[in-house]
Amino acid sequence: MGLFFLFVCSDQVLLLAAGLSVGLLLLLLLGLMMYCLWRKKKGQRRYQELLSTVPSVPVCSAPVIPVSLGSWAMSVPQNTFHIKLAVVVVAPPPGMATRLCFSVEYRHSSEQLIVSLLRLANLPPQFHGNVTLVQLQLLPDDRRPRQTKARGTGPDPEFSDCFVFQVSGVCVPHSTLSVCVLSVEQDGKRRAVGRVLFPLERELGQAGRVLWRDLEPEDNMQCSELGDVQICLSYSPSLQRLSVVVLRARGLQLLTDKGVCVQVSLQILTQVVKLKRSCVVKGEKNPYFNHRMTFKLRSQHLDEACLKFELQHHIFLPEPPVLLGVLVLGPFMYARGPQMQHWMDMVNTPQEPVKLWHGLGRAI
Incomplete structure (x- = not known):
C-alpha cells in the first residue's frame, strides 16, 4: 500500500512538472510575440517620423522611372537644407529646345518652399563633355546661390537634389525662382548655358506636378521690339x-x-x-x-x-x-x-x- 501511494505521488509530481513546463513555455512564447509586436510598432513610428522630416518626391504628371536610390544627408546653412533624393528619369516634351525639369511645392504649415531638380534635356553639343552646374536663388532677397552638380555628362544630365527655402507665406507670391545652368570645362572655366526665371505667383497651385521650362540662352538672337x-x-x-x-x-x-x-x-x-x-x-x-x-x-x-x-x-x-x-x-x-x-x-x-x-x- 505504501509503495502504491509513492507511485501515485510520483505521477502527480511528474504531471505537475509537465504542466508547469508547458505553462512557462506558453508564457515565454506570448512574451516573445508581445515583444515582436512592440518592436514592429516602434519601428513603424520611427519610420513615419523620419519620413515627415524629408520632403517627398513630388507626384509627377509624366512617367517617372527610379534609376538609383542615393542616401540623403541634411545640413542647415542659414535656414535652408539640402537633401539628396532618388535619381529619376522623366520623358521630356517634344522639341529641340534646352529644357529644365523641376517641381515646386510650398508647405504653409512650415513656411517652406521645396524645389526638386530632376533633369536637363537637349543640352547643346558643345556642352556634352562638360560638368553641368545649376545655381538656384529665390529673388529678390536671396543673396547666396545654392549650387548642385549633375550626375554624369551628355545631352540629358540628371539630378537627385531637393532644395528647401524658408520663406513666409506673405512673401512667397512675390518671389521669383532663378535657376542658372552653367557648363564647366576641363580647365575650370564656366560658361553660361541659360537661365529659367520662374515667378511663383499663381504657380503654387500646381504643387507636386513636374514642370518643363525652356532655358533662355544668354545670346538669344530673337530681338525685342525696340532692339x-x-x-x-x-x-x-x-x-x-x-x-x-x-x-x-x-x-x-x-x-x-x-x-x-x-x-x-x-x-x-x-x-x-x-x-x-x-x-x-x-x-x-x-x-x-x-x-x-x-x-x-x-x-x-x-x-x-x-x-x-x-x-x-x-x-x-x-x-x-x-x-x-x-x-x-x-x-x-x-x-x-x-x-x-x-x-x-x-x-x-x-x-x-x-x-x-x-x-x-x-x-x-
Whole structure:
C-alpha cells in the first residue's frame, strides 16, 4: 500500500512538472510575440517620423522611372537644407529646345518652399563633355546661390537634389525662382548655358506636378521690339567701384544712318548721382560700342542704387537726340526678371564680370 501511494505521488509530481513546463513555455512564447509586436510598432513610428522630416518626391504628371536610390544627408546653412533624393528619369516634351525639369511645392504649415531638380534635356553639343552646374536663388532677397552638380555628362544630365527655402507665406507670391545652368570645362572655366526665371505667383497651385521650362540662352538672337543691348557689369567691394561695359546693340529701330550712343546714369533712391555717355558710333542696326565706364558706389548702397541706360539716336546736331529705348538694371526696388537677376549676379560674384543681353523698353 505504501509503495502504491509513492507511485501515485510520483505521477502527480511528474504531471505537475509537465504542466508547469508547458505553462512557462506558453508564457515565454506570448512574451516573445508581445515583444515582436512592440518592436514592429516602434519601428513603424520611427519610420513615419523620419519620413515627415524629408520632403517627398513630388507626384509627377509624366512617367517617372527610379534609376538609383542615393542616401540623403541634411545640413542647415542659414535656414535652408539640402537633401539628396532618388535619381529619376522623366520623358521630356517634344522639341529641340534646352529644357529644365523641376517641381515646386510650398508647405504653409512650415513656411517652406521645396524645389526638386530632376533633369536637363537637349543640352547643346558643345556642352556634352562638360560638368553641368545649376545655381538656384529665390529673388529678390536671396543673396547666396545654392549650387548642385549633375550626375554624369551628355545631352540629358540628371539630378537627385531637393532644395528647401524658408520663406513666409506673405512673401512667397512675390518671389521669383532663378535657376542658372552653367557648363564647366576641363580647365575650370564656366560658361553660361541659360537661365529659367520662374515667378511663383499663381504657380503654387500646381504643387507636386513636374514642370518643363525652356532655358533662355544668354545670346538669344530673337530681338525685342525696340532692339537689345548687351551689358557687362562687375563690382569691386574693396575699391567700392561699379564697372559697366556697354558692349553692343542689335535690332535697333533707326530713322537715319546718323550716330548712336548710350547714356548711363547711376541713381541712388530718387537722386541721379552720376551720368556718363559712351562714344558715338555709326548709325547701324547692330552697332558695336565696347565702351567702359566706372562709378563710385559704396557697398551699403547696392540695395538702393540702379543703372539707367538710354540709347540715343543723333539725327540733327545740335538738336536733342531721339530716344530709341531705355533699360534699368538694379535690385527689387527698380527691376524684375533678367534685369534684376543681372544686378544680383553682379552683387553675388564680386570682381567677376557678368554679361547679358537685355531688351529695350519704352520711356515712361
